[in-house]
Amino acid sequence: VKEVSYMHSEGILSGELKHGPLALEDENMPCVLVVLKDKTYEKCHNALQQVIARHCRPITICEQGDEDVQSMSFRSIALPPVVDCLKCILAIIPLQLLSFHLAVLRGLDVDCPRNLAKSVTTE
Numbered sequence: 001v002k003e004v005s006y007m008h009s010e011g012i013l014s015g016e017l018k019h020g021p022l023a024l025e026d027e028n029m030p031c032v033l034v035v036l037k038d039k040t041y042e043k044c045h046n047a048l049q050q051v052i053a054r055h056c057r058p059i060t061i062c063e064q065g066d067e068d069v070q071s072m073s074f075r076s077i078a079l080p081p082v083v084d085c086l087k088c089i090l091a092i093i094p095l096q097l098l099s100f101h102l103a104v105l106r107g108l109d110v111d112c113p114r115n116l117a118k119s120v121t122t123e
Contacts (some may be wrong), residue, residue: 003113014040014047025054032095034061035069036079036087048072061091075115 001009014019014033027032031051035044048069051058056075064078077094079087103110 004099005106005108006114007102007106009034014043017047017050022050022054025051025056028056029056030058030059032059032061032098034091034095036061036091037063037064037066038087039082045069053095057099061094065088091093 001007010080023098032043032050033048035041035048045068048058048060049072054086058072060069060073060076062069062073062076062078064080066078070076070078081089100110
């Protein structure tokens with residue numbers, strides 16, 4: 001989101017949410033959570049409960065059939081079932097689309113972001 005739409009955003013591990021960022025959560029703070037049924041599910045579900053307790057309206061990326069997470073969410077994006085090793089790749093797609101659409105709505109050129117450092121070096 002930062003590189004394309006020039007909006008401040010932070011990706012935070014669900015276990016780290018309690019160490020500061022949770023204090024910023026309220027009804028005006030956008031919050032997107034990825035809550036997939038994997039080994040981090042309980043921590044992510046707990047993070048969802050924590051942001052809801054602070055009156056945040058979370059947008060979740062979850063798996064189809066996870067009625068618990070979908071019912072707790074302001075909005076949810078349900079991903080189709082896939083093997084565990086592909087879940088994180090599939091979950092990135094809605095986040096990339098969010099970045100793209102935020103930039104377009106702000107009238108920015110998504111094909112030519114400013115001040116983007118080159119990641120390839122030559123010797």
